[in-house]
Amino acid sequence: MSKVYDVAIVGAGVIGCAIARRLTLDGARVVVLEKAPDILDGASKANSAILHTGFDAPHGSLELACIQEGYKEYEELRGQMNLPIDRCGALVLAWTEEQEARLPVLMDQAHSNGVEDVAPLSRIETLALEPNLNSTLRASFRVPRESLIDPWSAPHAYLLQALLNGADLERDCPVLGGQFDGQQWTLTTPRGDIQATYVINAAGLYGDKLDQMLLGQSSFNIRPRKGQFVVFDKMSARLTRHILLPVPTETTKGIVVCRTIWGNLLVGPTAEEQEDRETASLDHDTLEMLRAKGAEILPALASEEVTSLYAGLRPACEHKDYQIKSHPESNMVTVGAIRSTGLSSALGTAAHVGRLLEGFGHQAQPLKDPDVPQMEMLAANQTRDWQRAGNQGILCHCEKVTYREATAVLNDPLAPKSFAGFKRRTRATMGRCQGFYCGQAVQSLLDQKGLKHD
Incomplete structure (x- = not known):
């Protein structure tokens, strides 16, 4: 110090x-x-975990400028750092006459924001792209460069x-x-x-x-805004190819249905203002609402299994x-x-x-040849460590986390100090069994580093 x-x-x-x-x-x-x-x-x-283009950000806003510059730089460095991207694109879906009337306005906003490749789709065209959507759909438009990444x-x-x-x-x-x-x-x-x-x-x-x-x-x-999510089993990911977005409101982007980079399917978030800045509690009725909303958009989702539930807080303000x-x-x-x-x-x-x-007035000399880290690839659509020789075996079978991956994380300069931090780095215990099978093996590994279960 x-x-x-x-x-x-x-x-x-x-x-x-x-x-x-x-x-x-x-x-x-x-x-x-x-x-x-x-x-x-x-x-x-x-x-x-969506990489946004900024198509619906307020025109001329600082948020839009930062999103667009951030998107471009992520594209430039992700290959250097071995970071994933799933270029699935997004569909903005209209289910009512009022929402359908809003689609041209939103497309005009996208064009004003420099996102020129949005394209309107009829009901038939949309269902051809996403046959599992509820047939009551009226129309949509596609945003090709909206993508999924590892958050x-x-x-x-x-x-x-x-x-x-x-x-x-x-x-x-x-x-x-x-x-x-x-x-x-x-x-x-x-x-x-x-x-x-x-x-x-x-x-x-x-x-x-x-x-x-x-x-x-x-x-x-700051007015904390809670978002609750339902994560469905990886078998559910087959039900959609795109990020499915609602027509946004003045206060929220609304409830999204999309795959994750790890191969699950999620529904959420909600937008609930609260005073507590620490606790993002789960509410049974709200989670049931999310499940119902997901099934309303993708009817086949009604019979799919839920893997996990989570909630987070966003630092919204006035x-x-x-x-x-x-x-x-x-x-x-x-x-x-x-x-x-x-x-x-x-x-x-x-x-x-x-x-x-x-x-x-701050001045410094930029580094000429900086070190660039290589991250472990955790995306479901990419080659993973469990598929390579010498990985020392599987620690977490649901998420296919190897002992070699886990050991590398525990020994790098940003090694986690908590069980939660370890999960975010490796995804161990975050799969279908939620640690039922691998929990003891994970804890034994963490015990060697003095890390305790949260």
Whole structure:
């Protein structure tokens, strides 16, 4: 803790991880401070894992600009880092006369947003593409470049690249206070004081609270929005080829039905505002509603088995756009209210933050030949480690996780400190049996590293 950093990033969600990567590659001395035992433990641990084009983002918004820049950079680096993508495309579905009337408006918005390849489809054309859809469908349009990705391997790759190239990460390290002396910040943490020239607030669900702590005020108020999901067995993935989207409303993108990169099929999320920033509880009636909604869209889903249920919180606020604010008088940038599109926009948001720091006068020498991590491929449609020789056997049979994969994760620079973190890195115990068969073997492996079951 004796180092003086150029930048301290508070929060290791997908946004904080992407910013850490960008600034480290730009030549900054970076430290990431995360209050949880592992990264992605807040809003980033639960989402629908879609890489959005921004076709329905508010025109001219900062959100749209970050999504589009982020999409482009993900495409550029995914091959280098061995990150997956499933270019399945999306269908925006209209079930009522009113929704059908909205389709041309949404397509015009997509065109205005630079997404020119959307195409209208009649009822017959849509059903030809997706024969398992409810026949009461009226019309749709297709967004070809909407894709599925792994929501956890991507931010792990971003932060791992930062660490390999000189950044530091402090976990179990909440920021308790801070002082700015006109040139440098001193942040108070349980691990001692941390000095940095600049502070980036990427605290997600606590972004407004951190602003109030460090700046004495906040220009936005986080209103946690809970999303619940139902995940169906992998046999269900055969029922659809596309991401199935509803006509969005003013407040939410609505309930989505889509495959996952791991070969399941999910239905969700809901959009439920609450005060609690920590707990995303599951509600039986709501989950039954989601199952019914899924079966309403894909009738054959009514007889499919459910593998798991989960819920997450999104850091929504009273404003529609991202709340990215520069505070040059305090050498601080706030990256707040990054809602459901954070996974798609993260790399673009990071580039935007880098430009804001340059506006503050921050200068550094970009790294000439940075190390690039190679992530384990977990996508169901790609070659996996269990198919290769010398993998030391299977640890989790449902998700086909090998001992070699698990051991590599437990020994890399971003090794998990918790059972939840291990699951996100490997998917062990996240399959159909939910750890019934592999739980003991997983715990034995974690015991060797001193990690306990949550």
